[in-house]
Amino acid sequence: MGVYYTHYLIPLDNSFRPEPERIAALIDALTGARFIPRPQAGGGPTYFLDDWGREAAERSTPAAPEPPKPWWKRIFASSAPARTNLLDLVNIHRPFAIPLTEESLAALADRAVTVGWTIEYLFAKGLAYPFEQSPSRDDPPNYRLLIEASEDFRTETIDHYDETGAIDPHCRCGEDLSYMRAPFEDLAIRRLCPSCGASFEPREKLVTFTNGATGESEVIHGGICYRFAVVVDCGKSVPPAIEDGKEGKLSRRFLDTCSEALGVELYELGSYS
Numbered sequence: 001m002g003v004y005y006t007h008y009l010i011p012l013d014n015s016f017r018p019e020p021e022r023i024a025a026l027i028d029a030l031t032g033a034r035f036i037p038r039p040q041a042g043g044g045p046t047y048f049l050d051d052w053g054r055e056a057a058e059r060s061t062p063a064a065p066e067p068p069k070p071w072w073k074r075i076f077a078s079s080a081p082a083r084t085n086l087l088d089l090v091n092i093h094r095p096f097a098i099p100l101t102e103e104s105l106a107a108l109a110d111r112a113v114t115v116g117w118t119i120e121y122l123f124a125k126g127l128a129y130p131f132e133q134s135p136s137r138d139d140p141p142n143y144r145l146l147i148e149a150s151e152d153f154r155t156e157t158i159d160h161y162d163e164t165g166a167i168d169p170h171c172r173c174g175e176d177l178s179y180m181r182a183p184f185e186d187l188a189i190r191r192l193c194p195s196c197g198a199s200f201e202p203r204e205k206l207v208t209f210t211n212g213a214t215g216e217s218e219v220i221h222g223g224i225c226y227r228f229a230v231v232v233d234c235g236k237s238v239p240p241a242i243e244d245g246k247e248g249k250l251s252r253r254f255l256d257t258c259s260e261a262l263g264v265e266l267y268e269l270g271s272y273s
Contacts, residue, residue, distance in 0.1 A: 005235075010267055022261075026262055029260070118142075133240045154227070166207070167225045
């Protein structure tokens with residue numbers, strides 16, 4: 001067992017979700033800055049939609065009626081019906097075409113989408129590491145760089161060990177706006193309250209952030225709650241600064257690349273699990 005680390009780059013306006021064309025500009029900028037590989041270099045991105053359940057329903061067909069069973073099978077055979085895993089009915093991760101096609105742009109406009117690049121052999125591919133402190137060439141990290149966009153808010157606790165850093169999902173009227181997103185039961189928060197119609201405002205919520213590397217705590221607005229984010233899913237390939245007991249920070253070049261392409265201010269936070 002070890003630490004799993006994920007780093008989030010979130011718009012200062014947590015409710016911001018860019019148009020597909022703006023996300024396309026971000027992908028171009030990250031490619032030009034060598035944070036993600038060019039399409040011909042291999043390691044192409046994939047995308048995942050939250051509407052997998054709808055596709056699974058479309059692909060599942062009623063089973064043909066079985067012929068009558070002999071009396072002895074009706075008595076001794078198990079009565080438990082066979083269960084179908086809906087995740088087996090769909091290809092959850094689909095290739096994401098670059099240059100962008102109509103399908104790619106449609107995916108970026110979907111209710112919720114995640115586009116991801118698996119980064120391996122960082123130095124061999126001539127890619128730039130997104131964090132300030134460079135990793136050792138003898139032990140290059142493996143990680144996933146994700147672009148997430150959603151109609152509702154996605155949210156994470158900052159420290160899964162003690163559940164600190166979770167944002168309060170209640171509306172001003174008291175309605176609990178949280179629900180679980182399929183298929184992996186991720187927590188989401190409705191953008192609009194079904195009871196009073198008010199918009200959920202993460203910036204109004206104060207969240208205690210405890211840095212897992214330094215142990216220092218501070219109170220911040222919004223926490224890890226967003227409709228759009230650039231995410232570095234490090235898994236167990238924890239950034240070198242954190243291994244040294246320091247705060248993990250994205251490089252200024254990575255921050256500027258994302259901020260300039262999106263045209264908004266961003267803030268960063270890490271999550272430990």
